[in-house]
Amino acid sequence: MxxxxxxxxxxxxxxxxxxxxxxxxxxxxxxxxxxxxxxxxxxxxxxxxxxxxxxxxxxxxxxxxxxxxxxxxxxxxxxxxxxxxxxxxxxxxxxxxxxxxxxxxxxxxxxxxxxxxxxxxxxxxxxxxxxxxxxxxxxxxxxxxxxxxxxxxxxxxxxxxxxxxxxxxxxxxxxxxxxxxxxxxxxxxxxxxxxxxxxxxxxxxxxxxxxxxxxxxxxxxxxxxxxxxxxxxxxxxxxxxxxxxxxxxxxxxxxxxxxxxxxxxxxxxxxxxxxxxxxxxxxxxxxxxxxxxxxxxxNSDAEMPCALEIYNYVSPNGDGKNDFFLIDKTSDECARNLTVQVFNRWGVKVYEMANYGENGNVFDGHSSGRLTVKDSDKLPASTYYYILKYEYGSNVDSKFHKQAGFLYLSDN
Incomplete structure (x- = not known):
């Protein structure tokens, strides 16, 4: 026409x-x-x-x-x-x-x-x-x-x-x-x-x-x-x-x-x-x-206040390798009250956990909370954002730190 x-x-x-x-x-x-x-x-x-x-x-x-x-x-x-x-x-x-x-x-x-x-x-x-x-x-x-x-x-x-x-x-x-x-x-x-x-x-x-x-x-x-x-x-x-x-x-x-x-x-x-x-x-x-x-x-000495080792590759296939999001801290005094949040690339929070790592509470590729997917659903393989919030230093002179990075979730 x-x-x-x-x-x-x-x-x-x-x-x-x-x-x-x-x-x-x-x-x-x-x-x-x-x-x-x-x-x-x-x-x-x-x-x-x-x-x-x-x-x-x-x-x-x-x-x-x-x-x-x-x-x-x-x-x-x-x-x-x-x-x-x-x-x-x-x-x-x-x-x-x-x-x-x-x-x-x-x-x-x-x-x-x-x-x-x-x-x-x-x-x-x-x-x-x-x-x-x-x-x-x-x-x-x-x-x-x-x-x-x-x-x-x-x-x-x-x-x-x-x-x-x-x-x-x-x-x-x-x-x-x-x-x-x-x-x-x-x-x-x-x-x-x-x-x-x-x-x-x-x-x-x-x-x-x-x-x-x-x-x-x-x-x-x-x-x-x-x-x-x-x-x-x-x-x-x-x-x-x-x-x-x-x-x-x-x-x-x-x-x-x-x-x-x-x-x-x-x-x-x-x-x-x-x-x-x-x-x-x-x-x-x-x-x-x-x-x-x-x-x-x-500050150069504040990029990683507690020298945390963050393993940001997760492949929850049950082979015992990278089955969950591992955050290795030297001691509880180094990073206390650790909270982990995970967002997908659209900004939807797909996971949040306070006192991360305690009692087996870790991110293994499944969602949690009020999300756009069911709690029982496995999240798709993709790149995600993680946010860490924790307290460090002495109890007398306690400090708080927040950092973010990429998390790679694989289905293999």
Missing amino acids: QKQIFYIVILCFGVGLQAQTSNKGVLYISENTLFSTVSRFDNLSQGTFNNDGESYIYGDFNNDGVLDFYESTGMTKFMGSDTQTISGTQVAYLHNVLFNNSSSASPFQLSGEIDISGIADFYQGIVDNDNYGGEITFNNGSSHINTSDLSHVDGFVNKFGDEDFIFPIGDGGYYRLAGTSVATDSDAFFTAKYFFENSDALYSHDSKSEDIQEINNQEYWTIEKANEATENGLVTLSWRAVTTPSSFVDAAQNNALTIVRWDSASSTWVDEGGAINLDDQTITTGVTNYGIFTLGRL
Whole structure:
């Protein structure tokens, strides 16, 4: 079937007069239909605009009415040759979206609210809602492509739903992703933003747990739970040589990089641990609280306070070799009250055990607790994340440590 072409082009001439396309009725762009406006598009408060076809917006875009789609076929393309404002008092519900404007570094000025349910193609041009107060939300099942230094969101991004998600955020002309993984509640709602600036003025770097040697003084992220349905899961941060201090890039190579979080209750930076992925230049950990995050560098003598030996390959086939997740500690005084958590790659906690190793309580490839699989089910062979939390040192001067890493579960 050939696409139908539906163009609305209004050209006005005269001093002080600007071209504008206004809708105050019902406008429906059906599948396989093209709609284009070279002037400002204004969906008035009385207007209803439903897009299941392809809509090309070459000028400013304003929505004060109903703007939505019926089918999963709609595409809205912002393709101006000058700065484009995206505004309005009502949410614009869009399916697929293309941002393609090379007129300036930040050609999209978002002061309204857009809600994306399909794919956002950040082909060219930064979407700036940080300076204009707008809001952009990705729904369950949505994603983004072509995100780069040249095209991302400068400001807060919301994510609604139960899937893991990489936020298309940046600042100062740099794309600096952060990710969350939570897959137990479809009503989970996160909001995240990247700051290419020193956090020390707001969150003192002098106030930190003693195992942290240095805190990143060039960048930080805020990742917040936006509703009570959002449960704890995994947080992923990244590093890049163009924004991250070289000492932290080196720390990743030496397994001394960690994620740190500002704990508002104690006004202290705390160590959240982290599993380092050198290929992706990311670090991931499980968290029980959200807020302000950045990268930390551990003291060389605090990377493994109790010299634990961790055997992170598990093959529970009954041959007596690597049948369970073995953590070998030199003494009970070295690591007391050891708690182990295991997460799958989607951020679902599949195992948790306090006083790990006592009374035969070990991870042998089976789940535990309120999970997405039955307690009796064996987990599939895959790569998992582990989180260790324990107390060490003397009873008089007790300290706490948290670390994370990868766990490889085999079915052989």
